[in-house]
Amino acid sequence: MDEKEDPRNGDHVTKKPKLLKLSISDPEFLLGSEFSHHQPGTARINNGSFGCCPESIIAAQRTWQLRFLKQPDHFYFSTLRPNLSKSRAVVKTLINASDLDEISLVDNATTAAAIVLQQVGRRFSHVNDTVVMFHCAFPAIKKSIQAYVTRAGASVIEVRLPFPVNSDSEIIAEFRKGLSKAKSNGGKVRLAIIDHITSMPSVLVPVRELVEICREQGVDQVFVDAAHAIGSVPIDVQEIGADFYVSNLYKWFFAPPSVAFLYCRKSNSSSSAMHHPVVSHEYGNGLPIESSWIGTRDYSPQLVIPTIIEFVNRFEGGIEGIMARNHEQVVKMGKMLAESWGTSLGSPPEMCASMIMVALPSKLCVTSDDDAFSLRTHLREKYKVEVPIYYRPPCEDDGEKEPRDKDGFWRIIKFARCFRPNEKVGSYRSSLPSNDVCVSPVADTCGLTKFKNNRILEDTNG
Amino acid sequence: MASQSHSHLNGDSNTHIPKKPKLSSLSSSFITEVEIQSEFSHHDSTIARINNGSFGCCPSSISNSQQHFQLQFLSQPDHFYFSHLKPGILRSRTLLQSLINAQHLDEISIVDNATTAAAIVLQNVAWSFAEGKFNQGDVAIMLHYAYGAVKKSIEAYLTRAGGHVIEVHLPFPVNSNEEIVFEFRKALEKGKENGRKVRLAVIDHITSMPSVVIPVKELVRICREEGVDQVFVDATHGIGCTDVDMQDIGADFYTSNLHKWFFCPPSIAFLYCRKSSQCLDLHHPVVTHEYGNGLAVESAWIGARDYSAQLVVPKVFEFVDRFEGGIEGIKMRNHENVVKMGQMLAKAWGTNLGCPPEMCASMIMVGLPACLGISRFLIKSTTKSMIITSSGMQLMSLLAMGSLALFFMVEEMCGLVLGYFSWFCNHELPK
Numbered sequence: 001m002d003e004k005e006d007p008r009n010g011d012h013v014t015k016k017p018k019l020l021k022l023s024i025s026d027p028e029f030l031l032g033s034e035f036s037h038h039q040p041g042t043a044r045i046n047n048g049s050f051g052c053c054p055e056s057i058i059a060a061q062r063t064w065q066l067r068f069l070k071q072p073d074h075f076y077f078s079t080l081r082p083n084l085s086k087s088r089a090v091v092k093t094l095i096n097a098s099d100l101d102e103i104s105l106v107d108n109a110t111t112a113a114a115i116v117l118q119q120v121g122r123r124f125s126h127v128n129d130t131v132v133m134f135h136c137a138f139p140a141i142k143k144s145i146q147a148y149v150t151r152a153g154a155s156v157i158e159v160r161l162p163f164p165v166n167s168d169s170e171i172i173a174e175f176r177k178g179l180s181k182a183k184s185n186g187g188k189v190r191l192a193i194i195d196h197i198t199s200m201p202s203v204l205v206p207v208r209e210l211v212e213i214c215r216e217q218g219v220d221q222v223f224v225d226a227a228h229a230i231g232s233v234p235i236d237v238q239e240i241g242a243d244f245y246v247s248n249l250y251k252w253f254f255a256p257p258s259v260a261f262l263y264c265r266k267s268n269s270s271s272s273a274m275h276h277p278v279v280s281h282e283y284g285n286g287l288p289i290e291s292s293w294i295g296t297r298d299y300s301p302q303l304v305i306p307t308i309i310e311f312v313n314r315f316e317g318g319i320e321g322i323m324a325r326n327h328e329q330v331v332k333m334g335k336m337l338a339e340s341w342g343t344s345l346g347s348p349p350e351m352c353a354s355m356i357m358v359a360l361p362s363k364l365c366v367t368s369d370d371d372a373f374s375l376r377t378h379l380r381e382k383y384k385v386e387v388p389i390y391y392r393p394p395c396e397d398d399g400e401k402e403p404r405d406k407d408g409f410w411r412i413i414k415f416a417r418c419f420r421p422n423e424k425v426g427s428y429r430s431s432l433p434s435n436d437v438c439v440s441p442v443a444d445t446c447g448l449t450k451f452k453n454n455r456i457l458e459d460t461n462g
Numbered sequence: 463m464a465s466q467s468h469s470h471l472n473g474d475s476n477t478h479i480p481k482k483p484k485l486s487s488l489s490s491s492f493i494t495e496v497e498i499q500s501e502f503s504h505h506d507s508t509i510a511r512i513n514n515g516s517f518g519c520c521p522s523s524i525s526n527s528q529q530h531f532q533l534q535f536l537s538q539p540d541h542f543y544f545s546h547l548k549p550g551i552l553r554s555r556t557l558l559q560s561l562i563n564a565q566h567l568d569e570i571s572i573v574d575n576a577t578t579a580a581a582i583v584l585q586n587v588a589w590s591f592a593e594g595k596f597n598q599g600d601v602a603i604m605l606h607y608a609y610g611a612v613k614k615s616i617e618a619y620l621t622r623a624g625g626h627v628i629e630v631h632l633p634f635p636v637n638s639n640e641e642i643v644f645e646f647r648k649a650l651e652k653g654k655e656n657g658r659k660v661r662l663a664v665i666d667h668i669t670s671m672p673s674v675v676i677p678v679k680e681l682v683r684i685c686r687e688e689g690v691d692q693v694f695v696d697a698t699h700g701i702g703c704t705d706v707d708m709q710d711i712g713a714d715f716y717t718s719n720l721h722k723w724f725f726c727p728p729s730i731a732f733l734y735c736r737k738s739s740q741c742l743d744l745h746h747p748v749v750t751h752e753y754g755n756g757l758a759v760e761s762a763w764i765g766a767r768d769y770s771a772q773l774v775v776p777k778v779f780e781f782v783d784r785f786e787g788g789i790e791g792i793k794m795r796n797h798e799n800v801v802k803m804g805q806m807l808a809k810a811w812g813t814n815l816g817c818p819p820e821m822c823a824s825m826i827m828v829g830l831p832a833c834l835g836i837s838r839f840l841i842k843s844t845t846k847s848m849i850i851t852s853s854g855m856q857l858m859s860l861l862a863m864g865s866l867a868l869f870f871m872v873e874e875m876c877g878l879v880l881g882y883f884s885w886f887c888n889h890e891l892p893k
Contacts, residue, residue: 039538050539050766058536062529068728069525071506072517107748110765114748140765143753147745152592250766257535258767275618277747278574278581283614295577295611296517296721297729298768377544386540 042384048199048228048355049388051251060307061256064300080299084292087305091261095245096236104262104291105302106276109227110140112246112262113193115287116223117148119274120191123220128187129154132178132219134161138199141225145193154190157182161198161205163392164346164357168206175210179217189219194242196226197233200390202355203347204233211241221270227260228252231319232326232353243268250301252354253319254308259301262287326354334358357390366391493784515670515699515825518722527777528727531770547769551762554775558732562716563707571733571758572772573746576698577611579717579733580664582757583694584619586744587662591623596661598624601653603646603690604664606631607672612664612696625661628653632669635816635827639677646681650688660690665713667697668704673825674817675704682712698731699723702789703796704823708734721771723824724789725778730771733757796824804828 034054038044044052068075088103097103106112120131131149133141135158145156159178162170182189192214196207207224214222223244229235231252237245245263249255264271264287274287278294292299312319331349334356338344346357366372372391379385493501501521505511511519531550535542555570564570573579590596602620604613606629616627630649633641653660663685667678678695685693694715700706702723708716716734720726735744735757744757748764762769782789801819804826808814816827 037533037536039541042538044538046540050535050543053536066504068517069504069520071509071511073513074509076517107767108765110750111748118747139751140749143751144749147749147753151589248766256768258765277585278578279584279611279615279618280577281610281614283618295575295729296719297574298727298771301768380541386538 039384042386045385045387048202048251050257051248052254053250053256054254054311056311057254057256057304057308060304061300064303065298068298068300080303081292083303084299087302088261088288090305090309091249094230094235095247095261095263096238097263098238099266101286101288102237102263102266102271104264104276104288106246106260106262106291108250108258108260109138109225109246109248110144111277112244112260113141113144113223113225114148114277115262115274116191116244116246117144118277119270120221121148121152121154122273123190123270124149124152124154126188127153128185129190130157130182130187131155131191131193132157132159132182132189133193134159134195134198134205136161136163136198136200137193137195138225138227141193149191155182155187161201161203163201163203164344164359165203165351166348168209168351171203171205172209172213176213179213179219183217189214189217191221191223192219193223193225196224196245196247197228197353197355199228200388201346201357201392202228202352203357204351204353207242208240215241221268228353228355230261232323232355234320234323237263237265243270249305249308254311255304256301259305262291323354327352330354330356360389492786497784515673515722517728518719519725520721520727521725521781524725524774524777524781525727527774528770531773532768535768535770547773548762550773551769554772555732555758557775557779561701561706562732562734563709564734565709566737568756568758569708569734569737571735571746571761573717573731573733573761575721575729575731576609576696576717576719577615579715579731580612580615580694580696581619581747582733582744583662583715583717584615585747587625588619588623589743590661591620591625596625597659599626599658600624601626601628601658601660602662602664603628603630603649603653603660605629605666605669605676607634607669607674608664608666609670609696609698616664620662626658632674634672634674635814636674636821637818639680639821642674642676643680643684647684650684650690654688660685660688661692663690663693665693665695667695667706667716667718668699668823668825670699672816672827673699673822674827675821675823678713679711686712699823699825701732703793703825708736714738720775720778725781726774727771730775733761793824797822800824800826 034056035052037055037058038052067079084105085100088100088105091097091105092100092103106115131145131154133145133156149156157178159175162174165171179189179192192210194207194210194214195205197204207226211222211224221244222242224240224242224246226235226245226247228248228251230247230249231254235245235247243265246260248258248260250258250260264274272286275283276287276290276294280290280293280295282290282293284290312322315321317324327349331352334345334352335349337358341359341361343359343361345352346359349356360366364375366375366389369391372389376387376389379387501523502519504522504525505519534546551572552567555567555572558564558572559567559570562570573582587596587602591598591600602616602625604616604627608616608629621627628649630646632645636642650660650663663681665678665681666676668675678697682693682695692714693712695711695713695717697704697706697716697718699722700716700718701720702725706716706718713734714736717731719729719731721729721731745753746757746760746764750760750763750765752760752763754760782792785792787794797819801822804815804822805819807828811829811831813829813831815822816829819826
């Protein structure tokens with residue numbers, strides 16, 4: 001095996017970690033050993049943005065980095081490619097892909113989107129060519145569509161994601177409507193982009209059903225943007241049936257920043273027309289090979305994937321166990337907050353994975369994206385709580401059914417759970433007298449403040 | 463504020479100009495040989511690294527600084543993203559602007575490597591073809607010895623979009639700039655035949671294999687005379703190797719890697735885009751919410767990833783200033799030593815240099831002895847030399863002397879190489 005290959009290099013590959021079977025009830029151990037680099041006293045409830053990386057993985061990454069620096073030519077010629085293949089093989093198994101050639105490693109979902117959309121852009125042939133996506137698709141995806149689709153002359157149809165949402169069928173109905181609209185003036189739907197788990201607001205989308213509908217309706221290609229999926233929900237690309245599927249490994253799968261996989265179904269003839277936009281001498285050798293060399297850079301995040309598997313297998317139930325416990329805890333926490341504030345959840349628990357949307361009390365008077373951002377900044381600076389806040393503007397379809405809490409309109413907070421809820425409670429508890437971790441700062445805030453233009457004023461309404 | 467407790471680790475989160483380093487020795491204010499050895503102690507001590515040109519080298523103090531940034535991000539990533547990342551990249555860009563004498567900060571974007579920069583420039587050309595700004599069959603000129611990745615990029619973006627490529631046949635071995643200029647003019651004329659327009663010239667500042675310093679300033683001037691639309695200088699080996707002055711060179715686009723000869727960790731490069739109406743529409747191929755805010759801003763955020771290599775530039779400037787004469791001193795000594803070494807080898811083997819010393823920077827091409835009987839492309843990992851065949855069956859060995867020339871005895875290194883090749887002359891090569 002590669003680790004034993006060359007004594008001249010005298011290198012020290014990551015020693016096998018002590019195989020301690022940990023259950024989720026060992027948060028102190030984990031806190032002390034694997035996540036001590038996290039800023040103490042900060043409640044990180046935005047795992048969804050940037051993820052978290054255990055120290056044993058960081059150490060493994062450094063070992064790869066040092067190996068490269070020590071003798072880079074040897075690393076390039078003998079070490080890099082075989083070990084990238086190992087990482088790809090791990091991913092192939094994780095997601096039940098049928099062929100190793102279907103798996104490419106890239107930096108992040110944003111890069112994957114550029115790859116897919118560049119390819120689609122080259123296929124547009126008619127004025128009525130269309131791309132369909134959700135209106136709440138990640139902003140980078142929307143811009144990518146502007147750069148590669150709109151610029152190439154194709155149209156874009158946005159499907160409104162109902163939110164708050166009560167069932168899969170609401171989403172399916174809107175999606176069907178969107179597809180019909182796209183096909184209405186003889187247009188050909190070249191691509192449907194479907195989020196597996198939307199970001200803001202966060203909802204678990206019934207992708208399998210939507211992909212089926214796409215096939216029924218003659219959509220050329222389906223791209224599932226599953227940035228949050230791996231480590232959040234089980235993934236079976238055979239079952240999901242999409243042509244392209246991407247997920248970030250650094251969000252919920254403990255990889256360092258940054259690495260993602262892009263799955264390209266082999267049976268889709270476009271897979272061979274996919275290219276990495278950064279072209280190197282590997283151009284034309286297939287996307288996985290092109291992606292494995294896009295010039296000199298640090299590929300270490302892509303090399304630690306086998307080590308991550310070792311890490312997650314230290315937990316009871318492995319990644320399945322982690323996913324199940326994350327889900328349970330985040331639902332429990334979301335319900336507790338909703339009850340305490342007299343508000344509600346953005347979607348039923350079965351439409352959540354590791355993230356949940358909880359309505360904020362209307363007393364906070366968040367009436368714009370700017371207000372939401374100010375509140376978020378305030379929570380970070382004053383209370384050391386890191387949590388994203390989504391402002392849901394009133395919708396023309398709301399009418400009588402406009403969501404209200406007992407005092408006014410909904411504003412929603414997104415809680416993104418990491419896998420050790422107790423750790424967060426514990427570390428946060430140490431810096432606050434109250435036992436009620438996340439309720440208290442927001443409750444304090446409700447009682448005291450009104451947010452406008454970044455200035456915190458005394459709330460005369462009490 | 464939590465962030466402030468971390469900023470002291472980096473020492474200079476609030477200043478633009480790197481602080482003067484603490485003087486480490488009483489007798490001299492410059493870095494000592496012992497310190498240099500320690501900065502590179504992570505290098506495999508059994509290997510003679512004479513291929514600095516491929517992957518460069520990074521001192522431990524820079525790696526440590528990089529790790530601080532990485533940890534700072536991991537410690538509280540949202541805060542890092544909202545408060546530290548953009549100012550950090552801005553600091554790096556500001557330093558680079560003055561290093562290369564660019565007029566406007568907007569002209570400087572930081573990207574991973576020259577390969578990425580090439581994709582950016584060439585994608586823009588592809589759009590021009592697709593959108594009808596350029597006509598099918600319009601021409602791009604590149605050097606025959608252009609880097610493999612750049613050639614593929616030209617194929618992927620330009621040829622595929624309908625452009626026609628003309629290669630300038632670089633004479634090698636070469637004796638003077640005039641030989642290169644002559645070939646370049648010939649290619650330009652060919653490009654303009656039949657009323658075609660030459661839309662882009664891609665010119666290496668220092669070719670890679672074989673390695674020659676190209677008279678870019680003169681070639682850029684000729685391009686302007688001959689009505690070439692845009693000139694892209696691929697100076698992947700430029701910074702830290704040769705003089706890089708944007709006003710002097712006059713190209714539209716100029717890229718150089720900082721991890722090759724400027725001690726940055728893998729990987730970072732800058733792409734300079736001369737401010738003019740033509741370059742306003744350049745985009746990074748990885749599109750984020752920053753799309754449309756200018757290439758520099760787009761490149762500063764291409765999704766969540768490790769930007770630490772881009773943030774250590776101020777530390778690298780400090781490192782370089784620990785040497786006598788700073789980067790100029792390093793360049794000069796590298797050049798002197800590599801020429802000395804190359805001449806010594808050529809003399810010992812009875813061969814010659816690939817080009818005169820004034821057409822070398824920190825790399826030199828030395829003819830290998832014919833007794834080696836090498837008649838095909840061959841890579842020898844033990845000597846870290848890359849060997850190519852030229853048309854005349856004369857073999858050249860590329861010896862890239864980087865910063866390590868500062869502390870390796872030239873004779874000792876040459877002894878190693880000589881010994882190896884003598885062995886080869888007496889033994890048959892594996893097929």
